[in-house]
Amino acid sequence: LLRWNEVRYRKKGLPPGTMGWPVFGETTEFLKQGPNFMKNQRARYGSFFKSHILGCPTVVSMDPEVNRYILMNEAKGLVPGYPQSMLDILGKCNIAAVHGSTHKYMRGALLALINPTVIRDQILPKIDEFMTSHLAGWDNQVINIQEKTKEMALLSSLKQIAGIESSSITPAFKTEFFKLVLGTLSLPIDLPGTNYYHGFQARKNIVSMLEKLIEERRASKQVHKDMLGCLLTSDENKHKLSDEEIIDMVITILYSGYETVSTTSMMAVKYLHDHPKVLEELRKEQLAIREKKNPEDPIDWNDLKSMKFTRAVIFETSRLATIVNGVLRKTTQDMELNGYLIPKGWRIYVYTREINYDSFLYPEPLTFNPWRWLDKSLECSNYFFIFGGGTRLCPGKELGISEISTFLHYFVTRYRWEEVGGDKLMKFPRVEAPNGLHLRLDIVIPTIRNLDFLEMWRPFLQPYHLIIVQDGDPSKTIKVPDGYDYELYNRNDINKILGPRSSCISFKDSACRCFGYMVSKKKYIFTIDDDCFVATDPSGKPVNALEQHIKNLLAPSTPFFFNTLYEPFRDGADFVRGYPFSLREGVPTAVSHGLWLNIPDYDAPTQLVKPLERNTRFVDAVMTIPKGTLFPMCGMNLAFDRDLIGPAMYFGLMGDGQPIGRYDDMWAGWCTKVITDHLGLGVKTGLPYIYHSKASNPFVNLRKEYKGIFWQEEIIPFFQSAVLPKDCTTVQACYIELSKQVKEKLSKVDPYFDKLADAMVTWIEAWDELNPNGPGSKLANGKSK
Numbered sequence: 001l002l003r004w005n006e007v008r009y010r011k012k013g014l015p016p017g018t019m020g021w022p023v024f025g026e027t028t029e030f031l032k033q034g035p036n037f038m039k040n041q042r043a044r045y046g047s048f049f050k051s052h053i054l055g056c057p058t059v060v061s062m063d064p065e066v067n068r069y070i071l072m073n074e075a076k077g078l079v080p081g082y083p084q085s086m087l088d089i090l091g092k093c094n095i096a097a098v099h100g101s102t103h104k105y106m107r108g109a110l111l112a113l114i115n116p117t118v119i120r121d122q123i124l125p126k127i128d129e130f131m132t133s134h135l136a137g138w139d140n141q142v143i144n145i146q147e148k149t150k151e152m153a154l155l156s157s158l159k160q161i162a163g164i165e166s167s168s169i170t171p172a173f174k175t176e177f178f179k180l181v182l183g184t185l186s187l188p189i190d191l192p193g194t195n196y197y198h199g200f201q202a203r204k205n206i207v208s209m210l211e212k213l214i215e216e217r218r219a220s221k222q223v224h225k226d227m228l229g230c231l232l233t234s235d236e237n238k239h240k241l242s243d244e245e246i247i248d249m250v251i252t253i254l255y256s257g258y259e260t261v262s263t264t265s266m267m268a269v270k271y272l273h274d275h276p277k278v279l280e281e282l283r284k285e286q287l288a289i290r291e292k293k294n295p296e297d298p299i300d301w302n303d304l305k306s307m308k309f310t311r312a313v314i315f316e317t318s319r320l321a322t323i324v325n326g327v328l329r330k331t332t333q334d335m336e337l338n339g340y341l342i343p344k345g346w347r348i349y350v351y352t353r354e355i356n357y358d359s360f361l362y363p364e365p366l367t368f369n370p371w372r373w374l375d376k377s378l379e380c381s382n383y384f385f386i387f388g389g390g391t392r393l394c395p396g397k398e399l400g401i402s403e404i405s406t407f408l409h410y411f412v413t414r415y416r417w418e419e420v421g422g423d424k425l426m427k428f429p430r431v432e433a434p435n436g437l438h439l440r441l442d443i444v445i446p447t448i449r450n451l452d453f454l455e456m457w458r459p460f461l462q463p464y465h466l467i468i469v470q471d472g473d474p475s476k477t478i479k480v481p482d483g484y485d486y487e488l489y490n491r492n493d494i495n496k497i498l499g500p501r502s503s504c505i506s507f508k509d510s511a512c513r514c515f516g517y518m519v520s521k522k523k524y525i526f527t528i529d530d531d532c533f534v535a536t537d538p539s540g541k542p543v544n545a546l547e548q549h550i551k552n553l554l555a556p557s558t559p560f561f562f563n564t565l566y567e568p569f570r571d572g573a574d575f576v577r578g579y580p581f582s583l584r585e586g587v588p589t590a591v592s593h594g595l596w597l598n599i600p601d602y603d604a605p606t607q608l609v610k611p612l613e614r615n616t617r618f619v620d621a622v623m624t625i626p627k628g629t630l631f632p633m634c635g636m637n638l639a640f641d642r643d644l645i646g647p648a649m650y651f652g653l654m655g656d657g658q659p660i661g662r663y664d665d666m667w668a669g670w671c672t673k674v675i676t677d678h679l680g681l682g683v684k685t686g687l688p689y690i691y692h693s694k695a696s697n698p699f700v701n702l703r704k705e706y707k708g709i710f711w712q713e714e715i716i717p718f719f720q721s722a723v724l725p726k727d728c729t730t731v732q733a734c735y736i737e738l739s740k741q742v743k744e745k746l747s748k749v750d751p752y753f754d755k756l757a758d759a760m761v762t763w764i765e766a767w768d769e770l771n772p773n774g775p776g777s778k779l780a781n782g783k784s785k
Ligand code: HEM
Pocket: 080, 095, 096, 107, 110, 114, 252, 253, 254, 256, 257, 258, 260, 261, 264, 318, 323, 324, 327, 328, 385, 386, 387, 388, 389, 391, 392, 393, 394, 395, 396, 397, 399, 400, 401
């Protein structure tokens, strides 16, 4: 059978290569091995070889010179060679289906719709209006950026084509368009149930929608400043398109800009996420544009032209992700090419992917380095094929760049984001995220000021988003170092956001930090005091505390049986002999409690008797605190999984107006441990260390702690004996139950606990109000500064 195809296509003078199986040829290998198939064949047969892929005998050209020649010489009998299903569904007047003079006037008509003047005066305002509303409110949810950018590419084009009517036709149009796209990428089997069949039906529905729209416009005689308006206007100097041509042109515009623009936008977001320095530079460029404007001002032509780095990011994204692997041509007659014979009707795959990774053109080709594009000559190189070349060079290049740039403008100036779910990306045959690319977004704060201790943390913390809760006088200005991305809440903000429920947040006490936990949207929270600096390990290496906390939180905990080698999940450790196998899986870790060097975390009496004591002992250990054991949780260097335990991290009522202070973290620790024990979650303590620099005044501390020192002798036994009912399966339910027990059993210690129990309920109500859809993912962010 294998020989059959070889014999069938045997002809003198053909390029070297193999033809594979009858009918299927080498399609399976091509799709399965992707770029490697091409590279292997090139190794065996050179850069110009024959194959049989996607149902046709095909010559693959990977030679940059030959590729350039093919793109430049359509007139010599090298017309587009896209699959039949694509041509059928996009229509016989679509630009890839026409050649010669028809192609010339169709292309001319298209260029008239999207030339720079039209982009400047008509299209850009529409893109801006669209992006402003499309990118609004994403901070309230986990978003699938693949879905959003696809929707964006389609709806933005629809607005450019049929301005006023676009919103009314959108819902029906969207469904049909998605079917149409799937159909163009299918085998042309016209049987009910196939993608081809659905795609073809979708085309028919889209054609009728557009016919109706054209009819209504003609009847109304109103002048429309959009692409359809321009196509319907007869002009003496221009070739008048028939309705069929107009409709196919509209479909061509929608189709050509759809996957290219959406995938480039999605991949740009991905690369920016993975390359903070690039993001910083791009954000700087975009913020500089925004800062010169009023918040409502749109992006204009001059702004667009000034986005030099953004343009470079777009090119680098297209290159590294290879949004377009190549283009297809077909021979209209037997012809000689590159010294070989190519029979009439054969496909030529102008495969440009490998040029994108050519280290001569792009030094360190696998590095995402937009700066390389700041040298303009790269874009003008003879081998720049990202937008094709020759007579079919992408006419939508500048339009596509304008759309993606405007998208990036609003995306990076409004949001910061992190990936959730570790979604997979496919690079071949199409760039896509098979299950979507999910991001969790936070609001960006462009304010640039100074807050000293963060300077030292810069290498570790700068890539992250800070939530600063301002303790005390709201009129005081808190300064945060340059380049940090943060939101800051003072007492006025808290009051505004929580209304009467703000009474549960302490005032003039570090307990107010828990407000930040409530408004954050992130899965992991790291909280540190402003007198904590970067510690060094015994080898003198700075300790990346955040990294260690995340390691702790990502590894399971072992609360049911103590491992004498401490954390069994660390490198160089494991479960020791005699550790039950049934418990080795462990449980999810909810809390990572870090330690400190230098000033110890002592209570006031110990502080008074050991004023000079310093902690210099670095113990390289992490351990799980066993089930049923409470611990003094210190909030100075603490991380937790907000989705697992967030609502229990209430730091109580302390400070101004309260009889007690310095027990905020203790309170949260006791409650948290009872709840994690009940829910089968883990708490770890040990690494990482931070360097605690400032000893607080022991006399002031004594005043704050005085009552707590006595009360804790009753509070701790209370928590040690607290039992939560089985039906308390959420953190909130556990916490409310605990508040009832506090009221019942601790208010006899002091009326303060009655108040505290009420505040615990208020805290949960406020939490639920700000996090209506459960933990982590969906919450209002409140006002940012
Ligand atoms: C980043 C975005 C884009 C990329 C990477 C891209 C890439 C390409 C490439 C490689 C070609 C050459 C195809 C061939 O030679 O067979 C092409 C052609 C084309 N593109 Fe784009 N494109 C983009 C955006 C757009 C947009 C927004 C439009 C909307 C008008 C558009 C409309 C077209 C059309 C109509 C053709 C066919 C031109 C012809 O046959 O004369 N493209 N594009």
